[in-house]
Structures are given as structure tokens and as C-alpha cells.
Amino acid sequence: MSVGFELQQTDNGLALVWLDEPRFQPLIIDFHKGKSAYRAQHSALKSEAIARAVGITGKRQPSVIDATAGLARDAMVMAGFGCQVLLIERQPYVRALLNDALARAQAKSDAIGEAAKRLNLLDVSSINEVEHNAADVVYLDPMYPKTGKRKAQVKKDMQMFQQLVGSDLDADDLLQPALSVARYRVVVKRPNSAPFLNGNEPNQQLTSKKHRFDIYINQGFDK
Numbered sequence: 108m109s110v111g112f113e114l115q116q117t118d119n120g121l122a123l124v125w126l127d128e129p130r131f132q133p134l135i136i137d138f139h140k141g142k143s144a145y146r147a148q149h150s151a152l153k154s155e156a157i158a159r160a161v162g163i164t165g166k167r168q169p170s171v172i173d174a175t176a177g178l179a180r181d182a183m184v185m186a187g188f189g190c191q192v193l194l195i196e197r198q199p200y201v202r203a204l205l206n207d208a209l210a211r212a213q214a215k216s217d218a219i220g221e222a223a224k225r226l227n228l229l230d231v232s233s234i235n236e237v238e239h240n241a242a243d244v245v246y247l248d249p250m251y252p253k254t255g256k257r258k259a260q261v262k263k264d265m266q267m268f269q270q271l272v273g274s275d276l277d278a279d280d281l282l283q284p285a286l287s288v289a290r291y292r293v294v295v296k297r298p299n300s301a302p303f304l305n306g307n308e309p310n311q312q313l314t315s316k317k318h319r320f321d322i323y324i325n326q327g328f329d330k
């Protein structure tokens with residue numbers, strides 16, 4: 108149960124409704140719409156910091172476990188570059204929205220539908236339930252508490268999402284299991300001002316305007 112929220116079936120797909128805030132539009136994940144649809148189809152490897160952080164090249168598409176899947180926007184970008192991405196999400200309403208969105212997207216045979224077919228939602232709620240060396244890369248993007256100016260800038264659908272999932276205050280616990288599951292590397296997306304996950308300094312960093320990717324390397328890619 109998620110207090111104050113309800114899932115409703117609509118003509119456009121399963122929708123999350125914020126009962127206390129009726130001025131907010133219901134949230135539906137639609138991989139065919141919005142910025143991430145565009146990014147999944149048109150992004151160039153060089154211009155997507157996430158692709159460089161994960162180690163995607165023209166010849167290499169690492170398998171990825173996205174252990175904090177959320178709305179799977181980042182996962183869709185990685186799948187758009189050809190990666191097989193296994194998704195883990197612990198919030199039951201978000202899992203339901205993802206399942207519904209994946210089924211709708213995978214039913215289409217266009218480029219987004221083909222990318223969506225490379226996304227699979229795992230039937231577990233934690234990276235702790237995944238075997239050692241199960242993927243080339245583990246990707247983490249836990250929620251980080253938003254404050255002050257940044258809070259005001261957050262878009263309405265994200266405000267609703269943040270209210271539902273909370274602040275992921277146990278995020279530090281993700282790093283060690285992620286390092287055990289990743290053959291090559293763990294990539295952590297963080298706001299630029301956030302401390303390192305679990306206080307662990309990464310081997311490499313890539314920064315962009317809004318956030319950075321901290322890269323923890325178990326071993327270099329074979330090729």
C-alpha cells in the first residue's frame with residue numbers, strides 16, 4: 108500500500124493518481140513519449156554521458172542491471188544503444204506502472220518497441236537477491252533528498268514520484284552488493300552536490316551540468 112496514492116486503469120495505460128493533490132496529472136509511463144523517447148532514438152554515444160559511464164561503444168553493449176529502475180528513463184537510453192537491461196524496483200506501485208508500460212511498448216515493432224524488448228523487470232525487489240557476476244555493469248540512481256532551489260525546479264510528475272518513493276535513505280547499502288554483482292563496473296548517478304555513495308571514492312567520474320556519474324571499476328572491459 109502507498110498511502111495517499113491509487114493506481115487506476117485508463118485508456119492510455121495504468122496511471123498513478125495522487126489522491127491528496129488532484130491538481131497533479133495522473134502519472135503514466137509511456138516510453139513512446141517525451142524526452143527519453145527522443146533520447147532512446149536519437150542520442151549519439153558521445154553526447155550521452157551515461158553511455159560513456161557505462162562503457163558503451165559502437166562495438167560493445169554491456170549487459171546492465173539497473174538496480175534502482177524508477178521510471179526506467181535511464182534504462183531506456185541504455186537499451187536504445189543496444190544494451191540488455193534487467194530492472195529492479197522495490198516500490199510496488201512503480202513496479203506495476205513499469206510492467207504496464209513495458210507491455211504496451213514491447214507490443215510495438217518500431218525502434219522504441221525494439222529497445223523496450225531489451226528491458227526486463229526482474230521478479231526481485233533488491234540487488235541483494237541477485238547472483239554474483241550476474242551482469243557486466245550495475246547502474247544505481249537512488250533518490251537523493253531534494254532541498255531549496257532544486258526542489259522548486261522539480262517538474263510536477265517528478266514531484267509526485269518523489270512523494271511516492273521517498274528519499275531512499277538506505278542508498279549507501281546498495282554499493283557493496285552492486286560491486287559483487289557487476290563483472291566490470293558499477294555506475295552511480297548522483298547530483299553534483301551529493302557525497303559519494305557510502306563515502307566510497309570512485310575510480311573515475313564523469314560530470315554533466317545537473318549531475319555526475321561515479322564509476323567503480325572491478326576490472327577493465329576485455330575489449
Ligand SMILES: C[S@@+](CC[C@H](N)C(=O)[O-])C[C@H]1O[C@@H](n2cnc3c(N)ncnc32)[C@H](O)[C@@H]1O
Pocket residue numbers: 174175176177178179180181182195196197198201232233234248249250251272275278281
Ligand atoms: C531516482 S529513481 C530512479 C530513476 C531512474 N534512473 C530513471 O531514469 O527513471 C530511484 C528508484 O529506485 C528505487 N529504489 C531505491 N532504492 C532501491 C533498492 N535498494 N532496491 C530497489 N529499488 C530501489 C526507488 O523506489 C525509486 O523508484
